[in-house]
Amino acid sequence: MKKMSRAALVGAAAVSSVVLVSAPAFAHVSVQPEGEAAKGDYAVVDFKVPNERDDAATTKVEVNFPTEHPLASVMPEPVPGWKADVTKTKLDKPMEMHGEKITEAVSKVTWTATGSGKDKGVQPGYFQKFPVSIGQLPTDTDQLVFKALQTYDNKQVVRWIEPQQKGQEEPEFPAPALELSAASDDGHGASGASDDGAKKESAAAATDSGGSSSDTTARTLGIVGIVVGAAGVAFGVLAGRRRTNS
Template sequence: MPATAAAMLLGSGLAAAHVTVNPSSATAGSYSTLTFRVPNESATAATTALTVEFPTDTPFASVRYQPVPGWTAEVVREPLPAPVTQGTVTIDEAVTSITWTADAGTSIGQDQFGQFTVSVGPVPDVESISFPASQVYDDGSVVDWDEVAAADAEEPEHPAPTLTVQPAAADTDGAHVHGATAGGTSSSSTAPPTSAANDLTVTAAQTPASDDGTARTLGAIGIALAAVAVLLAAVGVRTARARR
């Protein structure tokens, strides 16, 4: 029984389904969580493996995959032909592909789809990024999703999952602000801590010293009042003895 494929009836739209990346848009410079959605298109076979390729001309400095129960992931990391600098980061080695292979008894069957999630970043500042993918079935057939449509052209028969990159917004100082990706998926910000947070830290650090000074002042007043009380008591005793 398939252990990880999410069951879903695709109906008459099954033949038009293909491997996609979601969300389909991310902000340049951000860290984004991407999910590759893999529908099973065969009426006689089940999907047992998926390979996704990552770019080497505009590589990601960080690629991490989310474990999927019932599937084994193999990450291929290779040296780049030449170092690539993105912002303040220079990359000389990057993840070039990840292959998910179904364990025994696991597959994506008919009327089902599977999802494979990765976290990537920083997103290169380019127009779009394609992720050529290969879908393997248990009857030995392989479907390559690696065609990239030309501008203003119709979608090819086997399109590669493609991520559209949105430019980062600029603040009033000209610095880049990393926001959320399209489709409502948030991406991690690389902005440094704000000065307000630092101010709060300083204030918290100074508070104990202020409280300590107050405590010492109150203690001194208490000692003085106690001394006065002892003196008055002594005078009262002497006066009582003199009257006798």
């Protein structure tokens, strides 16, 4: 019994240690697309920021955008209780977008909590999403890495800046990474093809409807003509009989 009790205690301790060690892995800052993030397209992404502290609130979030793959268009969505500041940097090499030359791109977006007391920032046990519209997404990479800094109201700063290396374990403070899907032929995802197909089906339905309507009208007119003709013949026969009787 003693041996079994000791084994159970050792096993429980091992399990609890695993839980304690792996718990922070579920609480890191991440980036997730709302739908599909296709190369060469625009996308809306959410920077998800959880609070992993029991005695402090997150009051500031800084997200650095990759300079090796600059994004000319970055527009944060207003978040209640937060102020967003967009920082732009001049590009060493200008880029073209929609026929225009772009000389600067967004290098950082900073969100600062504006509330007070328990309503300020991300409180313990909660998380906050920060939506951002970005584009055009690059076509020469499969991933965008956004290094982030998370500041608590006790002045502690957590730096989520370690890139994930393929084939290796996740680092202690991984940087948010956005996976990019393959670009479509029209550069607008699968929705363009779906819309075209819907338009074709609608046109075909309209054509079929118009054809069937024409056929119905012709048949109706033909029947009316036959009835009128028969009535005329009957009238003529009756009139002839009346003349004969007279």
